[in-house]
Amino acid sequence: MAETSETPGTPATAPDPSDPPPRRSSWRHIGPGIVVAATGVGAGDLVATLIAGSNFGYTLLWAAVLGCLVKIALAEAAGRWHLATGRTLFDGWHSLGRWTTVFFAVYVVVWGFVYGAAAMASSALPLQALFPDGWSLETWGVVCGLVGLAFVWFNRYAVFEKAMTVLVGVMFLVTVYLAVRVTPNLADAFAGLLPVLPDEKDSVLNTLGLIGGVGGTITLAAYGYWVNAKGWTGPGWMRTMRLDNRVAYATTGVFVVAMLFVGAELLHSSGVAIASGERGLLDLSEVLEDRYGGATAKLFLIGFFATSFTSLIGVWHGVSLMFADFVARLHGDGTGRGSGESVASGERQRSWAFRGYLLWLTFPPMALLFQGQPFRLVILYGVLGAAFLPFLALTLVWLLNSDRTPREWRNGPLSNLMLCLAGLLFVVLCVKQVVDQPWGDFF
Template sequence: MEEKKYVAEESASVQPAKLKSKSKFAILGPGIVLAATGVGAGDLVTAIVAGADFGISLAWAVFIGVFFKYILTEGVGRWTLATGQTILEGWRSLGMWTMGYFFVYVTLFGLIYGAAIATACGLIMYTMFPIMPLWAWAVLHSVAGFALIWFGRYKIFERVITVLIGIMFVAVVGSAIVILPSLGAIPSEALVPRIPDGSIYRILGIVGGVGGTMALAAYGYWIREKEWNDKSWIPVMRLDASIAYIITGLFTVSMMIIGTHFLYGSGIAFSGSEGLKDFLGLYGQNFGTTAKFALNIGFWAAAFSSLIGSWSGIPYLFADFVRVVKRKGEDKGNQSNPVSEKDPAYRAFLAWLTFPSLLLLIFNKPVSLVLLYAALGSAFLPFLAITLLLLLNSKEKVMPDYRNKWGHNATLVFIILVFIVLGVIEFL
């Protein structure tokens, strides 16, 4: 009888969404936001350095990484749409230990990430226009992101980030397409998929870094802003998330191709402002000043879109955390958005991302900030995978059709093992 009840509820809710989703591509948007947020300065540096050291022989690691992130994102979206509850409500149902872990993590992450991504944006802009110090460019980007999210709305934010990812995609993927025919001159060991000696750390870095970290959990809030409110939207959500990680994979492999062409065997170290200048100098010698500027703009678009995406998404998680902790008793969840950009807790965490983190810039250690951020990121993904494994196998919380299948469970277990190893390496 219980099974029949589930089927009746499902059939009643599917019909309206089917009418609304006739043109699926016309309604996509959260995936674009997810791709723009997940593809940032970390992916840029990791891909270029991997290309410089090992060519495109590690491109297979990119595909594994985006597949892992898709599985995690699809799990978050499926939980949100199938149950009507946010991922924070799901975590709370597993016990207060999840709330404690999340609070400590998001507080540290907000502080470190706020400084790291602002520094990355400032570094790229400083390379183009060294008219003021790097720290000043970093402050400007952080405050600009704060103003956009504080005074804007989701629809405006989505349009801005769509423009940025378009610039990024055209500049970076376009450059890779131009370069592709010339890769024939590169030694074959740099082109054939393999596991080169000394590449394990780099492989784990690619798999762990590509596609973002906390943006995966924030995806559930962006789909609510898009008014995808029930389980009938799950096929659209899966298409949306797939497009997000196709874009992410193309961008990362394109950067690997560019790094291979210009840096493989050159001995140039890609780190800091001087490494970026040298790299762009080589690019400009081959393709001219205009092409060099266009590629730099593409780099900047990748970094700044990641900044504003995080400024939009992570405060949702914190505001929902405050709501869930304050709530007394258990409710069934509902189809309305539990938090908004006007929520005091949302705005408080937006300010936390923006202003206290700027104090870290006085230490002038951008590389250390990025490494610390990477270590923190590797600690969140096993937590997300473990909790999704528990939530999406629950007979009490999820209807049979939307629970994990054996393939989901096997992949999540493998993700947990990979990211635990990555986390140990990062922290060591």
């Protein structure tokens, strides 16, 4: 691969990939997009969509679809940076200044600690509901964390991708089945594609939250790492990457629309309310059991588990890759040449940094399962999580409009528009998150 410049701000040159890309995009190459979309759509996203359908019917269907388009733009930009420059995203961030290193270091430590507990608890909830006479929620959470750790530790990307694809298939079948089962009103659904705001207090912020919250996590930034892990290096893979990304978020759109249908038809029409957070899905399983029987409820809980566990192992794999690249960059091994090849060959996954962060995601958070989440840590987690997506969107605008990116692969007008809109959206949501935090109790 051709050497890229290590000096921040110097023009980038496109890499010379050793493996020739296909002449045409092919469905058989699709994979990293499915991984990033499945990881980003967690149980909390499905609950948010359900509640939107429950409260507003089909009115905010357009917002859910727009949210998927925003994530397509973000993931495409991350993948384009990796392929066009041969450098990893963290290498690009580092070129913008040391402030990015400080932000990411604090973020990845605090976020990973709290997210580890949240992911294990979310995966444990449907298992406890499926086996009510079995283990406690905490025990199921520990088991899910250990299974995720072992799976990512001992398997390479190809096996990881296949497992994620199977779990996505389960999610897809379950959500589509439920959407068909509730018999959606298609006329109202098509009307919901018109951008109309509900006539209620805080409807603008609720709408922005739905747009920004569906499938949006740090794993959008991990997409480029999974692209490299797939073996895609160089601009010749650009068309394949874009097809992969669009198919993945079209699948995400199906999940989102299907759950909004369920919320609109099953909850809104009958005035049934569910809890916020992952426990809202347990409420839904009870509604499904009353309406359609135990088999449908159990099928839904299986889909709930698939949704949660894909997020768990996706973060265990993708964010650990990012952390390994972060550590390598601090040790002077973060150029695109070294990082991209290491991710693709699996060397990063065998590194002490990758495995160390896997352990950080798994074992310290287990204490939170048994003791409850420390209040101050949860506040920091919420603020840092809200700040990451504006950081991602705005730094991608910076990187992909500068001479760090080869001219032909820099942002066009549409990409700039989508990324700037995403950045503005996430800044508004970040400010709201910061304002809503109980800072008086923090100090």
